[in-house]
Amino acid sequence: MSFKENLLKKIQISQLTRKVLASFGSPESASKIDKDAMRSLLDMSPYLYHRERDLDLFIEKLDGEQSKILVLDNELPIYRTTVEDVAIRKSPYTKEMLSIGNIIKILKDSDVKISRREESVQIIQKECIDRLDLSYNASDIEMIAKEGADSLENGYTDGILESLAFFAELLGYQPAPKAFRIRHHEIVGAVTEKQGGQIWYGPAVVLSLIDNSLGMIEDKISSLDKAKIEHFQQVAQGKEKPSVEGKEVFRYLTDAVLMQ
Known part of the structure; x- marks a missing residue:
């Protein structure tokens, strides 16, 4: 697969991971995890599905007789043992x-359990990502920037958002904290x-979903600085000029990635 395809898969892996983690209640609660999201995550992992008794197992073969085995239940335990051993521990016959x-x-x-709950999800996330070739060169990043700039020129919002999502993943950018959020x-x-x-x-990069205006605010702003947050919002709403705007935002992001 191309770098862009692998990067998109990494984004999907991260989204599924967050979805599963968000479905956990407290350790004492009886809340059910999002098994559909977990199945989708496991589909991108090296684990293979196996039904044993009433258990949904996902198995990664290791050297020798033992395997890493995840049980798809609300605890999500991962064991290093055999299928037969897991069956006895999790769904024993009366005899x-x-x-x-x-x-x-x-x-x-505890002698065979590697992890459970959130730790298991994070282990699977890492194994999914480790399978991807995320190496890139300048032309890969420039292509993502070009597609974003072309989408901006053509007023194609989904294309702009996709390119921004790629750059956010590469730069570790995150959605705006509550104090910085603006509707639309x-x-x-x-x-x-x-x-x-x-x-x-x-x-921060700001895209208006109303008119597709795109700007970059270079300042680092404290969540306690009300005056600068107000300025941030004025810029985002087009009432003040941003540090960088339009297609040049994608050039800025390209340079930021290549300078890492």
Whole structure:
């Protein structure tokens, strides 16, 4: 696959990961995870599906007899053992529960369990991303910028958003914190968190979903600086001139990626 296709897949992996993580309740709650999102994530992993008894298992073969086995339930445990061992621990037959050794296995699985819950999701996310070739050269980045600039010229909002999503992924830009959000605007930028809950935001890209005007605000602005936040909003709404605007935003983003 091309770099752009691999980068898009990485974005999809991150989105699915966030969706699954957001579905977790507290460890004591009976809330159900988003299994559909988790299945989609596992489809991009090296794990293969296997049905054993009433268990949905996803298996990554290791050297020797053991495998890494994820059980698709609300705990999402990952084990390093055999399918038969997981079946006894998670869905034992009555006759299997007559064995003292099996009872110990059922009550205590720390000897074979690698992870559970959020940690398991993050392990799968990493394994999905590790399969992708995310190396790139200048022409790859320039192509993404050109497609974004062409979309801007043609008023194609979805194309602009796609290019911005690629650059946000490459630069680690994040959606605007609450203090910087503006209705009908797509905003992504660099976030720095400091002690005391203070957040610094910027540089940031702002796209108006009303008229497709595109601007870049280069300043890093504190979430506690009301005057600068007001200026940020004025720029975003087209009432003040941005640091960079129009197609030049994509040139700015290209340079930022290539300078990393």
